[in-house]
Amino acid sequence: MVRLKNRYLLVEVDYKDNKLDESFNELAILTAIRESVAVNFGDYGLGCNLSSLQVKYYSPFTGTCIVRCATSENERVVTSLALMTEVKGRPAALRLLRIAGTLGACKDAAAAHSAARLPQLKLAPRQQQAAEQLHAGISALEL
Template sequence: MVRFKNRWLLVELIPCPTATASALDASSPEDNGINSKQIWSALKQSVLNNFGDTGWGAVSSSLTIKYYSPTTNVCIIRVARDHHKTAWAGVTMLTNIEGRKYIPNVVHVSGTIKQAQLSAITHNREVIARYRANRLTAAAYQDSYEEFLQKSTQELEALQD
């Protein structure tokens, strides 16, 4: 019996500031209105545009968005090991989701969901620390980010393959 092997991509979607938004607003977390289904659709379109039906046919059966956090714009994508480079390239060439421009940043690629979870938790903590630094709050200050970190850690640890 052969086991189905996956690769897990931890991707940060960095929103590009619009002409009307200031640089400070672009660095703060916001509800940007996208969800994992819209990310999947945009990724599908990116693979189709860049690799055609053959590329999409290779990737489509195994491509799933397992986790997305609108606060930190981090998502975990599962794809078959044989075709993970096609999916990775599709993520890299992704330019917009639902008409809003994003810069995708592949933070981590792993062979197990556990390593992707640990990297996502570490990355979430770093992003929240950046948000706090931009707000110029003391490190001991309790805010809604603490609840988010606890909630996101629980959600990430609950992910199953």
């Protein structure tokens, strides 16, 4: 039996308008990544990525997300992320922070990045509480 190997990408979504929109979720990011792969690599590139491409975690407060992709399709996804200019109609830049072979290593990097980023944010008390809950939710990701 063949085991499918995955890579986990820690990506930071930097919105150019600097507005916080809590309505964005994993599905919105996944749809934007799939559209970018389809535009840049066509139907073949999209078809190769459909089975393994998944957004495991997204925090709208810190703008970090964890994306899973197949090891063989890693370069296409990274290229598509770099070429993205908008997410759901909002101008944005996506930066690759880390590539990891396991979800645990990517979780650790995401937790460290979020912990460093949360004190820099100027959030309302309700938003600060929600952001801390999302930061605590990183550890709840299933391995």
